[in-house]
Amino acid sequence: MFKFLKGVVAGSGSGPNNLPYNIGDPYPSAWGSWTHHRGTSKDDGTPVSIFSLSGSNANDGHLAAGRNGVKRLRTVRHPNILSFLHSTEAETFDGSATKVTIYxxxxxxxxxxxxIKELGLEGTQRDEYYAWGLHRIAKAVSFLNNDCKLxxxxxxxxxxxVTQTLDxxxxxxxxxxxFDGNNEASxxxxxxxxxxxxxxxxxxxLLKSDWATIRKSPPWAIDSWGLGCLIYELFSGMKLSKTEELRNTASIPKSLLxxxxxxxxxxxxxxLNxxxxxxxxxxxxxxxxDxxxxxxxxxxxxxxxxxxxxRKLPNLAEQLPRQIVLKKLLPLLASSLEFGSAAAPALTALLKMGSWLSSEEFSTKVxxxxxxxxxxxxxxxxVGLLQxxxxxxESLSAQVVDEQVYSHVATGFSDTSAFLRELTLKSMLVLAPKLSQRTISGSLLKYLSKLQVDEEPAIRTNTTILLGNIGxxxxEGTRKRVLxxxxxxxxxxxxxxxxxxxxxxxxxATSSYYDVTEIATRILPNIVVLTIDPDSDVRSKAFQAVDQFLQIVKQYHDKTNSGDTTGAASGGIPSGNALLGWAMSSLTLKGKPSEQTPVASANFRCASYLCPL
Structure with a gap:
């Protein structure tokens, strides 16, 4: 630890092999004589940038300036100034020559x-991004000149x-x-x-080394000129080669001119300050x-x-540069939601931005x-999460759902709001397949048992449909005991x-899970009663069900008479899959009537009760 701190403060004198970072490929360009490398931490692979500057001896003027840069970067902290992590200085011997390198x-x-080349922005989106970036750099320069007198x-x-979040x-x-403007005699x-x-x-x-004039000038004079050079290079797309080029203002936006x-x-x-x-x-x-x-x-x-x-952000995000939305706005939005500073409507914007990511990026960033x-x-x-x-x-893993998500969602089963109870119930269509048997038997089914006697009839109806879908x-033991x-x-x-x-x-829909004895003694007697139900829709469904289950019993009778007992104890399901599919579609398409596929009139009449409370 002492050796590391010594390297940070004054350069450890150790070679790059002892640098706690891996040096990668260099970028094509960098400021001055520095080389800008990609890099990673040897501890955890975290990406970093590594700048290196070499000289023939320790007294090289470039190295002296580089040491000044290290000292200044380490001590000057601002959100719009590059963040310093570590520095060191190394000597290497090549035959009789010695090379000193600062990292x-x-x-x-x-x-x-x-x-800029990578983003390839054009038109309004390019100008908006440049405005945002210039705003950041102007703030940094102002901090140095006005606050620090540097x-x-x-x-x-x-x-x-530019950072990974495009700052x-x-x-x-x-x-x-x-800036020693007070020392005009110097x-x-x-x-x-x-x-x-x-x-x-x-x-x-500065070109004339007129230090007397410089000291009489405001502390921002030199850097304001530099900002002008930056603006020219930015909008012209060319590196400044001579001062006279600054007079060419054709590429400068009129509002900035x-x-x-x-x-x-x-x-x-x-x-201008x-x-x-x-x-x-x-x-x-x-x-x-903005x-x-x-x-x-x-x-x-x-x-x-x-x-x-x-509420405006989802539509606004579509008008902004997509890469900036995903790399800058999305992390800001996620952080504000996590720490409670964002309102609930921000969740809609988060999910919309997340839909523009690949599945891998969505899993790591959203x-x-x-x-x-x-x-x-x-x-x-x-409510927003459930809606x-x-x-x-589908992106949630079974382990995350079972260990981290379900326990919080389950509190909604007992909520005083019927709307939240129903949303919680319907969310199980997505979450239940990812739950362990222990959670389903020990928790979920107990909640569903209570919801089957809920005061809200729509919730009782949806609970039954959900049970049919998660069967x-x-x-096997739980199915026989519960369904x-x-x-x-x-x-x-x-x-x-x-x-x-x-x-x-x-x-x-679950007929394949019952044996013929259960069908004959427990299911058919209860369904036959409904063939005289006051509601015509219930009567129609009851007759269909009686036909279906009698067919299963008849198949059992035929197999028994022929001496074939294979599968004779269990039922079959001629049309159950269609019914199961209908129930799932009705739940999934809740609140989206324009997207629903037309179904049989009898089914549609029941589906109308699956709307929000």
Whole structure:
């Protein structure tokens, strides 16, 4: 631990073999003489970026500037400045020559120039993304100049990198130095390493090394010029090769042009302060900037503002650059839901964004948040989770459902709200197949037993249909103990006619689970009574069921007479699959009448009772 800390503070002097990170392939470009590598942690494989700078001896000027950059990056912290993780310095011997290399390890980033090519944004989406990025860099430069009284000295496209969430970060601190404007009598250079900066990026006073003028100028003068260079390179798509190119403003957005010209004023005292640049409401106010800004200060918003914002977000997300939505907005949204700062309507937006991910990405970026949300005490969140369970339920593993999700969902069975009880019941169509036999027998069936006598008739009906659908997931002993009693003793005797009809259908759908003795002594006697039911729909279903079960008994009689006893004790199911399919479709398509497939009139009349309470 001491050796590691020594390396962080002053360079451990150990070679890269002792660096707790693996150095990967380099990017094609980097600021100055640095090389920007991809990298990973040797401990857990976490991605990082590794910057390396080599010199022929320890007194090399580039190395001295590099050490300044390491010191500054380590001590200056800001959300829009590259995050420092580790540094070290190593000596290697190649024959008679000695090479000294500085390594800086940071959060994983890539050069802005490379990310722009990768994203390939065009038109309005490109301009919105550039506005958001420039807003971030202007904030970072303002922090250095106005709050810390520091001068970066080399702001350009090369000094900007992009994180995995597409945030722009400022780095390249080799030239960075204190602004000593109070020491006007001094004639020495204020920026010790300004010789590292290309002449095309230097304002006139820095090009002439006019330190007296620089000290009399505001602390932002040099970096405001650098921001102008960054804006030119960004919109022109070309690296600045000479200062005169900055006069070519054809590619600069009209709303940004006046500020661009003020950043590049020939008089240092008249250059625009970067803190004023971000106040350009016309350029920096767009859908992307406003959306991300709202998400980042969500805790400061009241409930009405949050509710309005999240109801609009699903449609708004479709208009924003897809990669930015998935890499920036989606993580922000997931985090705000997990920590309770987002309103329940945010769940709809989360699932919509999640639908744009691959199944693997959905499982890693969205499902963990959903699983955590099941433990929420917010009833609106619980309702939202259950209403949309068909969108993510199949992605939940059996272990997660049984160990982490079910116990929270099950509280809804006893909720005082009939609407929540029904949503909980219907969610079992997705969750029950993933439950263990122990959970089904020891918990779920007990809850369903209570719901069969619920005060709400629609819930009693849906409970019977659910039992018919999950029959195949019960073991044989449980089926024999539960199903016939649930359908004959309770459902067929319910005062609500659709519940009686559901009981008949459930028996037909599960007919293959009963032996001929149970059919003859327990099922048929109870169904025959319903052939004189006051409700015509129940009577029709009862006659169909009697025919089906009598056919099973007749098949048993024929096999017995012929001496074939194979399967004679068990029933068959000529049409049960169709009924089971109907029940599942009715539940799945709840609330979506326009999508329902036309069914037989008798079935449709019963399905009408499966609507929300």
């Amino acid at each position: 800086i390890v940071t959060e994983p980033v890539m050069p802005l120039s490379e990310k 001068v970066h000295g080399s702001v350009s496209l090369a000094s900007v990198v 722009w970060k400022l780095h390249a601190f080799d030239v960075l130095s204190e 004639t020495g250079p204020m920026l010790q390493y300004e010789w590292l900066v290309g002449s095309q990026y230097k304002p006139t006073e 006046p500020d661009y010209q003020r950043l590049l004023s020939s008089m240092p005292s008249r250059r 970067s803190s004023k640049l971000v106040e350009n409401n016309e350029y920096f106010q767009n859908k992307l900037v 959306t991300i800004h709202f998400m980042e200060i969500l805790n400061l918003k009241d409930s009405v503002e949050k509710d309005t914002f999240f 499902l963990p948040t959903i699983v955590k949300l099941f433990a929420s005490n917010d009833r609106a969140i619980r 949309h369970i068909d969108q993510y339920g 195949s997931y019960l073991n 016939i009693n649930a359908f004959t003793v309770r459902a067929l005797r319910d005062t609500f006619s659709p519940a009686r009809g559901a009981g008949v259908m459930a028996l037909c």
